[in-house]
Amino acid sequence: MIHNNIYFQIELTARKIRQYGQNVLKQHGIDITIEQWLVLNIINENEAINQISIGEKLVKDKPTISRMVNQLNKKEFIIKTTSATDSRNVELSISKKGEDLIKKLYPIIEEIRLTGLSELSKKETESIESILKKIRNKLSD
Amino acid sequence: MIHNNIYFQIELTARKIRQYGQNVLKQHGIDITIEQWLVLNIINENEAINQISIGEKLVKDKPTISRMVNQLNKKEFIIKTTSATDSRNVELSISKKGEDLIKKLYPIIEEIRLTGLSELSKKETESIESILKKIRNKLSD
DNA sequence: TAAAAATAGTTAGCTAAACAACTATTTTTT
DNA sequence: AAAAAATAGTTGTTTAGCTAACTATTTTTA
Numbered sequence: 001m002i003h004n005n006i007y008f009q010i011e012l013t014a015r016k017i018r019q020y021g022q023n024v025l026k027q028h029g030i031d032i033t034i035e036q037w038l039v040l041n042i043i044n045e046n047e048a049i050n051q052i053s054i055g056e057k058l059v060k061d062k063p064t065i066s067r068m069v070n071q072l073n074k075k076e077f078i079i080k081t082t083s084a085t086d087s088r089n090v091e092l093s094i095s096k097k098g099e100d101l102i103k104k105l106y107p108i109i110e111e112i113r114l115t116g117l118s119e120l121s122k123k124e125t126e127s128i129e130s131i132l133k134k135i136r137n138k139l140s141d
Numbered sequence: 142m143i144h145n146n147i148y149f150q151i152e153l154t155a156r157k158i159r160q161y162g163q164n165v166l167k168q169h170g171i172d173i174t175i176e177q178w179l180v181l182n183i184i185n186e187n188e189a190i191n192q193i194s195i196g197e198k199l200v201k202d203k204p205t206i207s208r209m210v211n212q213l214n215k216k217e218f219i220i221k222t223t224s225a226t227d228s229r230n231v232e233l234s235i236s237k238k239g240e241d242l243i244k245k246l247y248p249i250i251e252e253i254r255l256t257g258l259s260e261l262s263k264k265e266t267e268s269i270e271s272i273l274k275k276i277r278n279k280l281s282d
Numbered sequence: 283t284a285a286a287a288a289t290a291g292t293t294a295g296c297t298a299a300a301c302a303a304c305t306a307t308t309t310t311t312t
Numbered sequence: 313a314a315a316a317a318a319t320a321g322t323t324g325t326t327t328a329g330c331t332a333a334c335t336a337t338t339t340t341t342a
Contacts, residue, residue: 006258006269007158008179012200013273014155015329017148020280022330033297038149052320059153064299066322071297088307088320116276117147124272128147131269132154135257139161156299163300174327193290205329207292212327229290229337 010132021112028108030101031075037105039068040094043078044102048091050083077101151273162253169249171242172216178246180209181235184219185243189232191224218242 021034032040042054055065069092072078077098083089094102117125162175173181183195196206210233213219218239224230235243258266 005254006261006266007254009270009273010151010158011155013277014152015200016277016280017151019330021148035298050320059156060298061300062321063301063323066320067298070322086308086320090321113146113148116280119275119279120147120272124268124275125147127265127268128272129150131261131265132150134260134265136154136157138260139157139257160300176328191290201328202330203291204293204331207290208328211292227290227338231291 006135010135017116020116024108024112028104030105030108032077032101032105036068036072037109039065040072040077040098040102043072043092044094044098047093048083050089050091054092072098147276151276158257161257162250165249165253169245171246171249173218173242173246177209177212178250180206181213181218181239181243184213184233185235185239188234189224191230191232195233213239 018034025032025034025037038058039054042057043049046053051062051065051069054060054069055062058065069078069080069090073080076095079093079095081091081093083091120128159175166173166175166178179199180195183198184190187194192203192206192210195201195210196203199206210219210221210231214221217236220234220236222232222234224232261269
């Protein structure tokens, strides 16, 4: 049966995590998706980063990052300018509004993380990390 | 850092699995998505099933199933009729063309499964299953 | 039995993932 | 210096997931 399939369980768990997280953000009245938060957080931690670098960190392709960055820009959480030294690159930085959101979000994101992971022992944490990595490695050979 | 986050790793692994699987299907020249295959397989194993039941098995909502079923119908892999006893329900069954595809797909799907999971020990398999379940349960409280 | 509630399915609108094709620069090669 | 290749980003298309709103039946209940 399908439910015994590990692939299915991984995908299902990923969906549940996203659903749960999105729901908590909604309850707090926050207009951002989990994925957009990941991007915003990276921009906050890396001054003048470009989109390719964000893609490398999140393992996502150029169009996906491009669209998410444009969402964040439209919502005025970030500032997007063209690099003065290489006009192919954009330089992304966080806005005041973005900083405020980040501050508001930190405890909420932490709450989301703790909710799902709080009861995992150190051993279980290490175990799932290594098994997931093993699966990814086999699929990348 | 983001890569140490278990949620991120689960989501990343789910994406890798889908990418890898989709790629193998493409290499075999097969015009179906992984998700559509899951639906097709359930229809193959459950005569006259309706869409709600498929949704329950795959833990997906009505619109998602509706669209996937319509794709399969358009590609003529299934036959979709209205139930004679309750016209709210559809009755889905596999077509000859769908049966042929299923037969062709079984070894390919098995190959995809084996590729990622072959080096997991029985203990690792049980371990990841129980940890993923634990996470899902905590998120559903 | 008539009204209300539940059920099955569809449609619309949004985000994200993946791919291909494209523009516009910058760098490398010859 | 001119041509070719590489790089950064955007746009278009398709599929899937999610929510909300909708139609059309069937079942419940008052």
